[in-house]
Amino acid sequence: MSLDVGARLRSVRTTFALSQRELARRAGVTNGLISLIEQNRVSPSVSSLTKVLDGIPMSLAEFFTLDLSAAPQAFFSSEELVERGDESVSLRLVAAQRPGRQLTLLHERYAAGAATAEEMLTHRGEQGGVVIRGRIEITVGAATRVLGPGEAYYFASQLPHRFRNVGREACEIISARTPPTF
Amino acid sequence: MSLDVGARLRSVRTTFALSQRELARRAGVTNGLISLIEQNRVSPSVSSLTKVLDGIPMSLAEFFTLDLSAAPQAFFSSEELVERGDESVSLRLVAAQRPGRQLTLLHERYAAGAATAEEMLTHRGEQGGVVIRGRIEITVGAATRVLGPGEAYYFASQLPHRFRNVGREACEIISARTPPTF
DNA sequence: CTCATACGTTTAATATCCTAGACGACAAGC
DNA sequence: GCTTGTCGTCTAGGATATTAAACGTATGAG
Structure with a gap:
């Protein structure tokens, strides 16, 4: 220091x-x-x-x-957001994963018919999100549900889960999750 | 202390x-x-x-x-007041604050001309969000910027900050923050 | 321009910190 | 008893922090 x-x-x-x-x-x-x-x-x-x-x-x-070296950026325009993924599923990282960061904020976009994966995902932490456009089918554990704009989800990430766009238009979600702590 | x-x-x-x-x-x-x-x-x-x-x-x-276990949550009253919401500013709690929860997810809505408060807010934790509709002026520390749909912010909540809708239409934001239990 | 105000800096005088050294108290060993 | 050692405390004086007030610069208004 x-x-x-x-x-x-x-x-x-x-x-x-x-x-x-x-x-x-x-x-x-x-x-x-x-x-x-x-x-x-x-x-x-x-x-x-x-x-x-x-x-x-x-x-x-x-x-x-206080960590002086961290002169954190507070605002991000659309172009500055890190984009990952392919045609069907894209994740825009609002706050890239950095040491010290306690939140990961994502703008997710699922093309029609797209899904996260065939198998269910499971990892540490917690996550939640709000659907802002389109409809998406979310499976968490044994439960499955289709969410539309304004609807939201929240669950522990270690529960097996999968996202699938079952509608005809693209689906957008703003989501947040705790960083992977291992 | x-x-x-x-x-x-x-x-x-x-x-x-x-x-x-x-x-x-x-x-x-x-x-x-x-x-x-x-x-x-x-x-x-x-x-x-x-x-x-x-x-x-x-x-x-x-x-x-050292031994600051008796750290009071004194700073969060203003924040909690805002969370109840009125005509101009409403916050939908996606994931209610509960013991054990690591994230708080909000769907915020600011009417035209609405603001969080006159004074700047400052508390512990970190927060970020994505604007999904309208335009909002965000002040963080000495910096001020107007964000539109698709743009985002992320900062340590300890920095003094204020949100103000300077546009004519309502502004909606999906935001996430770490819990104030620290 | 002139005035007024705000900014960060500097300086002389005062208040406070810090050192060097001595003090009394307690214990262990001879 | 007398030493020898270590403990935490206190005091006088030199070193340093802090104040009050001034300085120089920049900016905006009349």
């Missing part, structure tokens, strides 16, 4: 769109102190750093746990 | 079966300083606390994260 408390504070402050003076006002310290800390010209006492972080607000634990 | 850095340090030091002098020797500080810190008669600078913890050894993040 970076010992650079100054850069860390500056990063946090600017991320929260605060000026040195505004943060100083909220924290009950002077703007000069914040300037000095951010330049690493002083090493703040825990008490003063606590006051500063209270103005954000953020705990010491969060502050020191 | 417990501001009692002194008790925290004493607890850690005794857990590692170190005397004040022995820890001071390893850390390159004086035993008197450790005594004063443990009595909360001074608030150590980050630099000296770092030196002390290096003698254990332990990182600042670990030190401040």
